[in-house]
Amino acid sequence: MYIGDFSRQLDYLHKLITIIDVQNLTQENVSCLNTTLVFLMFANRKNQLGRYLQALKDEKEGMLEVNGSVQFMTNFRDLLLFWQDHYLHKDKDCSALEKSSRISFDYWKQTVATLVCDDQDNECAIVHYCVRPPCERTI
Numbered sequence: 032m033y034i035g036d037f038s039r040q041l042d043y044l045h046k047l048i049t050i051i052d053v054q055n056l057t058q059e060n061v062s063c064l065n066t067t068l069v070f071l072m073f074a075n076r077k078n079q080l081g082r083y084l085q086a087l088k089d090e091k092e093g094m095l096e097v098n099g100s101v102q103f104m105t106n107f108r109d110l111l112l113f114w115q116d117h118y119l120h121k122d123k124d125c126s127a128l129e130k131s132s133r134i135s136f137d138y139w140k141q142t143v144a145t146l147v148c149d150d151q152d153n154e155c156a157i158v159h160y161c162v163r164p165p166c167e168r169t170i
Contacts, residue, residue, distance in 0.1 A: 081154035
């Protein structure tokens with residue numbers, strides 16, 4: 032019940048996303064990104080991914096990263112693009128994710144691909160929630 036509370040989930044998602052960015056992502060803290068993805072994969076299975084992204088944007092977009100220039104949603108998208116670059120080329124890491132989460136790696140890939148797609152009309156894509164100019168890869 033504790034973690035099932037939507038507001039509490041949003042707070043955790045926000046904290047997990049804001050404590051990392053592409054410049055400080057390491058083997059030790061990539062688990063924050065993976066935990067975020069687990070929450071969002073469950074939301075995706077319930078066809079609520081758009082609801083989560085909208086709520087994150089509405090409640091958290093005004094908070095800026097430590098350097099004051101990277102917006103929350105753009106940072107999140109950059110992290111996921113990095114995730115794709117990393118995990119789509121490392122079979123051992125993919126296998127570890129699948130075994131530890133019991134979620135097929137294909138579903139991990141599908142969820143990330145949905146989140147980072149460039150279709151601004153797709154409510155399950157992060158770019159749909161980005162303030163103009165559209166989220167761009169800053170890596």
